[in-house]
Amino acid sequence: MKKILFIILSFALFTACERKIDEFQVSKGNADFTRYIAVGNSMMAGYADGALYKTGQSYSIPNIIANQLQLAGSGKFVQPVVNSEFGVEFNGSGPRFVLGPSVACDGSVSLGPIPYIGARDPLQPVGYPVNNLGIPGAKSFHLFAPGYGNPAFLIPPVHANPYYFRFCSEPTNPNFMVIDEFPKLNPTFFTEWLGDNDVLSYAISGGVGDSITSPDFFGHVMSGVLQALTANGAKGVIANIPDITSIPFFTTIPYNGIVLTRQTLVDSVNYFMQNLFQLPFIYKLGPNPFLVADPTSTHPLFKVRMMKPGELVLLSVPQDSLKCYGMGIISRITYTPWGIPSQYVLTEDEINNIKEATVSYNQLIKGLADAYEIGMVDMNSKLVELQKGIIWDGVSMNTKFVTGGAFSLDGIHLNPRGCAVAANYFIDAINKQYGSTIPQVDITAYPGVIYP
Amino acid sequence: MRRITFLLLFLCLAATTSFGGGYQVGLHSMRNIGMGLIGTSLSYDASSLFYNPGGAAFVNEKWSFSGGVSFLMARTTFQAKDVNYQAHLKHQINTPLYFYAAFKPTPNLSVGLAVNTPYGNGLSWGNDWKGRYLIQDLKFSAFTFQPTVSYKFKDIIGIGVGLVYAYGSVDLNKAIPLQGSTGDGTLNIKGSTGNFGFNAGLMVHPVKGLSIGVDYRSKIQMKVKGATATFTVPTSLKTLFPDNKVDVMLPLPANLDFGASYEFGQDKQWMIGINLCYVFWNTYDSLVFDFETKTSAVSRTATPALYENKLIPRIGVQYKLSDLITLRVGGYYDPSPVKDDYLNPQTPSMNQIGMTCGISIFPVKGLSIDAAFLYIMGSERSGTYSPDNFAGTYKNAVYNPGIGLTYNF
Incomplete structure (x- = not known):
């Protein structure tokens, strides 16, 4: 009988191994991810908490996407690395925020964004070609602006962009444009999320310090950008423009306070x-x-x-x-x-201007995506979903400031967990358009808001 | 031969191991485990007290003792949907126990006590896995203590009833998606409780060799009052998550079991038995946590489970090789009470097929050493726990060797 027991026990030990499930099968479909570039503004650059800083940049949407594309043959994805956790130093750059106790004028203490100050990166060229062409502050037509990375134009009247100056491949050429970077990088694949600033800059100025790009011009410019991107046969996806009036920067303080x-x-x-x-x-x-x-x-x-x-x-x-x-x-x-001074308020008319322009932009983007046969990420619908509240792996997120868990402390840009969700939307659009199977990322592996 | 001694009597109890349907455990006597976990129509030792109190009076000897332990090892792998992510359940051994003692003051009357663990669940996915906001680890077990009386009329009909006292304890950890500089917040809940139920059964021996049994074990509502809830959260959020007490409600479902068995062959060498076990899982509607100190972040939460009632068919065969050795084999099909859109890593339940074998060895008259092995085939199931949008595929296998002793005299 000992023998029999022995047999039973050895059977148990022998079979007591892990259960195997087929791993996720990665495939590139009919896309070629060899040389991937990202084009856009601060949303693509990895700008968060009011600054472009080291950690935030490492969680940029394109960097998250690139890590997944690398499973399907994509090469190294280079970002114009910021080494400081406090941002980049130039005239007009604000502080990075962290969450901390802030004392209001009435003596009350509450948890809110407080400046996080330290030594910032000096403004200078990084000195290498980059794959992430996200330029904080860029509007659609800035990609056609001659000398947009030229330091000579960084002194008033400013018509260059300090963030682009950091990685512009020909900063001293007064005629060089962002789109001139494309042939040099010779991409096989791109993601483009551009055009938010065409309404956002106006909105952030309270509708008084900037203007909305006319939809006609927007369509013309975006078509030009896609033409340049696809000139050598590159494939890609484009994201449309969310209704920016539903982000925390505009919704946190009630009208009837x-x-x-x-x-x-x-x-x-x-x-x-x-x-x-x-x-x-x-x-x-x-x-x-008020x-x-x-x-x-x-x-x-x-x-x-x-x-x-x-x-x-x-x-x-x-x-x-x-x-x-x-x-x-x-x-x-x-x-x-x-x-309240006008620059801190969006009136009914101003909100309508923004919404109308956004609708027009998105019709144009849809048309262009179809015409260029590229994928489209419907970020507009995704933000509507987020506003109602979404849940991934037990993590609830919405558009509320701080507690919503998706936006960073500037109330405009996403935090790393929010970026991971957005990256998954891009990955879904890529898979849908090109029949690839690029895995999504595990959003729980990305930090959300960090509380003290 | 003293057939009484062996055989299993046993059970049916629905279910399964902690990884079968829900959180019921069917491991209550090695003899029964060997025969596919059947038992409602069997009456060979004191384990009848649990499987069918109506059968206890049919045990011939004045005294009967039976006890044992199982070594339940589950191997479960999780593959996330759309993500190249896999996780494995941490290896651990759960040890469901049983002990039964029966005494017959008169030939037709039996009194006894059954102690076992009909419900439980123990698993650990680790602290950092993808589903940590749903569950990190969980230990839940319910011991039942069941004093029982059983009476038989002639040798044809036996009835019995037991009062069941269940003592349950729970200890669970999960992460909270609020992060500080050292990572996620966490919640630990720890507590215990007791409550009463009953177990009533009827056994009929209409013709020689045939036994038919029906048993009903009532639902027991386990309400842990004032379990300790410990939140670990960033300092700035501590006032929202005060140290707390929490009431936890978890029902132990009722079971209605039907069994029939037939002995045949020379010296009744052979026996075949079946069981149909109906588990009233729909009582498990949600797992409720009701915190005593309520804040805007902490209140009453109900995690939906929405289990469905299920019928488990079982079959077992026994063969007496000699006076020294009895062999058993069996199997069952255990359908999951969990719907696809409520498949939760807390209880990754699957439809499963269990295969069993067992042996009893009689070194001296009346005493047996009983061993059994249960193998639950690796099934694979995809689903989403939709309230948390947690999706993936689970695959598992369960290995359960066990050993026990029975002494009838």
Whole structure:
């Protein structure tokens, strides 16, 4: 009987090995990923938390995609590496943010983005050719701007881009354009996500400091970019433009942030507004709309109006002024109505301008994707989904600032986990268009918001 | 021959190992395990107390003791959907136990106590795997203590009923997708509880050699009151995740088992038996965690499970080679109670086919050494736990050698 037991036990040990499942089978379909390049703006560059810094850049969407394409024969993917965790130094570059306790003017402490300051990379050429041509701040037509990487044009009046200067292959050539990089790199495959800034720059300026690229011009330029990219037969995918008014930079501060908690306060505000200032604004207990500057007002003294539902206050608004000094209601210094300045607000008209342009851009992008027979990533729909809330592997994400888990601390760009999700959307589009089987990435392997 | 001694009587209990359908464990007597886990119509030793209290009175000897242990080893591999990612369940051995003691004060009456582990689950995927926000590791087991009386009328009908006290404990770890400088937050839940149920059975011997049994074991609602919930989160979020107590609800499903067995051949050398075991899994609707101190981040959560009732057919054959050795073989089909869109790495349940063999050796009269081996064939199943959008393919195999002793006298 010992023998039998022995046989049973050895059978158990013999068979006690791992169960084998077929591994994911990678194939390149009818695409050639040998030389992959990425074209776009800050979204592609890996810009996050208000800066282009080392770690953020390493999690850029194209870098994540490239790692997967390398499983299907893609070569080395070179980025214009930033070595500092604090960003790149040039006139006008802001600090990188981290999450930390910030003390407001009223003494209250809350968790929010705080500047993370340290030695930044000096602005100088990296000195090697790169595959990631993501240029923070670039609009579509900047790819045709002569001398866009020329340092001579970085002094006012500026019409070059410091981030492009870092990797421009001919920085001293005043006629050299971004699209001139393409033949030098001779790509076999590309991803392009360009055009957000054609509406975003306008939006970030509150609709007063920049302009929206006309759809006609946009279509012309984008067609030119795709023509240049595909000139030698390269294949690729293009992403369309999300509705940027739903990102946290525009949705975090409510239009009705004046919260009145006592009736006596409501009465006195109403008295001030209606009797003293002769303004027809009615305040109630609870949340009330901010006042916003309104140059078209017919009031002789106070050019303000109440914000309407749906209008947006930008995250760049001076928060201390809102919290402690009466911006958006009555100034605590002059005791007169104080509207939020226009550059911190998107009005109904401005929002409509953005949405209309985005719809037009996306029709053009769809048409171009079909015409050039390349894949398309519908980022516009994906952002709508994110707004409602998505979940991957038990990680819930939405468009809320910080807690939403997908956006970085500037409220505009994605954090690494958000970039991983976006990279998966690109990979899906590649697989769909070219019959390849490129594996997605495990989004849980990418960091989200880091809490102190 | 003292046939009483062997045979299994046993069981049916639905189910499976921690890796079969859900979290029921069917390993309650080596003799039964050897015969495909059947038992409702068998009455050869004190394990009848569990498998069918109606059968305990049919055990001939005045005293019967049976005890044993299984060494349950599951090998499970996970392949993520659309991602080149695989994970393996950490190797560990779970050891379901049983012990039964029965005494017959009169020839028709039997009283006894059954102690075993009809429910449980223990697995560990590791701290850093892709599904860590669903589960890292889990230990859950329920011991039952069942005092039982059994009475037979003539040698034809036996009835029995037992009061079941279940003592369960749970210890689980999962990651929380809120990251600090040292990585993910985590949640540990640890607690125990007890509750009552019953086990009632009927056995009929209508003609010589034929035995038919029906057994019903009630559902037992396990509600862990005030389990310890320990959150490890970044300092700035600590107020949102205070140290906490949590109520955890997990039902142990009811089982209705039907079994029939027939002895034949010279000296009844042969026996064949079948079981149909119906498990009322639909009571497991969701796993509920209700935290005592509620914040905007921590409240009552219900993780949907939506299990479906399942019928498990089993078959077993026994052959008495000699007075010294009895051999057994069996098999069953255990359909998963889990729907494709609720396939969860917490309990990666699959349809499975179990194959068993066993042996009893009688060194002296009345005493047997019982050994059995259960092998659950590597099945493969793809699914998504849709509430968490966690998708992939699981493949497993289970190896379960076990050994026990039975003494009837």
